[in-house]
Amino acid sequence: MTDPVRPTVGLLHPGDMGAAVGAQLTTRGVRTLWVSEGRGAATRSRAREAGLVEVPRPADLAECGVILSVCPPAFAAEVAGMVADTAFRGVYLDANAISPRHTQQVEERFGDRATVVDGGIVGPPPRREGVARLYLSGARAPEVAGLFEGTFLEPVVLDGPVGRASALKLAFAAYNKLTYALAAQSYALAERYGVGEQLRELAGAKLAGTPLGQPAGIVSAGQRAWRWEGEMAEIADACVDSGLPPDLLRAAEALFARWSAHRDDPRVSVEQLLASLSDG
Template identity: 55%
Template sequence: MVHADVGIVHPGAMGARVAAQAVAGGARVRWLPLGRSAATRKRADELGLRPAGSLTELAARCTVILSVCPPAAALDVARVVAAAGFGGVYVDANAVSPARMAQIAEALADTGATLVDGGIAGPPPRTAGTTRLYLSGEATAVDEVQGLFRNTLLTPVTLAGPIGRASALKLAFAAYNKISYALAAEASALAESHGVLDDLVDLAAHLLPGTPLAAPGQWASAGPRAWRWGPEMEEIAEASRGSGLSGALADAAAHTFERWQAHKDDGTVTSDRLIADLRGE
């Protein structure tokens, strides 16, 4: 087991489960309860996370800090951690573009901190074999982070090369996976407007089994997560344009997810409601 002091900012649904795997690996994981909700506090307590009084304390006591937050906040979080004087290993495990990761590296450049690029693929880790943490960057720092999660439910995978590689892989996978949810929703809305939605689902179950199109309840799960997925699509669009692509698919998906932001974390929202939202009803 690895006995290390690790900080986490901020332990939402994904971040808390990632932090819990570091705890399972033997680390002492601290977080910042100031200003966080009662639900977040309860979750952190249940998962064995230890409270820190301030970011300055977190930066001073921890050798590794994990950033798992909405992509739009990733750069600001890095700047705040840098201002706190952190000089250890900073793992940005957010769904950001390689260009954004370069900005994060610049924010940390004068602190003495070492940046590791992380990309989480899969759901919050609760069972073995479902979730991977891809890592790229300076080899010694990557090895240190990999050691935190060895033999846990979160599988660390090293990508040889500089920062930006893990982020690129994460976004490429998310482009295929999450845009498929938006596409299924748009196709379902089109079919519903002509009274053939049930027929579409039946056809998809026959020819495309296991896809979101074949299971409205599956693509409807994007509704509660749209507030996070929309900014992620913007990062994908930026990365696409940086690679000479148009980014139009990701822009369109971002527009779809934007229509669902009122359903943040609402696990009861239905596909019918989300179709109505797409029509502006």
């Protein structure tokens, strides 16, 4: 049996996650383009290591069969609009952590000019097997799934329209990322009253497999909080749309906002992050 024809893919934009996803395509021989306009040296380095092909402008992606958007949630609509304003007529995969309603608005933005597939990436950047999944929904989701078959990013097609994959992604993220916010709040409270070490011992004995039992994981959360802040806002919006209370998510959004100065900081410590939560 011969391999299916693989279209040229456009990738917007190769951050840590996007570059890792793009590398999964290039290792399969899929020609994958990225747009260098307005991007810095770090992005260029990631794109080069992932085997991506540089093009200067978004309009240069118009002939791609698939365009994949992987960006912070706050920029998802802007990126989609930029592509919708080109001559692109293929499949637009929005793999950002945005609410089902916002994903549907992306679909409306393209109208009948291109087909939108909804994607939700769950897990860390796919650099080894079994750690990351790509949930997909929408009419042409199976075609997109075929691009990632056999890669470290496991594709899972959900029955139903655009918005369903985003809903699953956000529902999982609500629990997963709130646990880090709760752990940080708990440790900050304990430190304030001089019982931080005792909380570490207690959590290690009773909740060893959780962020409370493994406080070193708070560092990773702090480094990524600049993305998580926007994700909490999207989950809160999805809750409002569903008639659910958004208060927990709004509180987590505010907590993660306090860590914005530590974006991708390899030297930040748990102690610094906990101190950032204190109004004092």
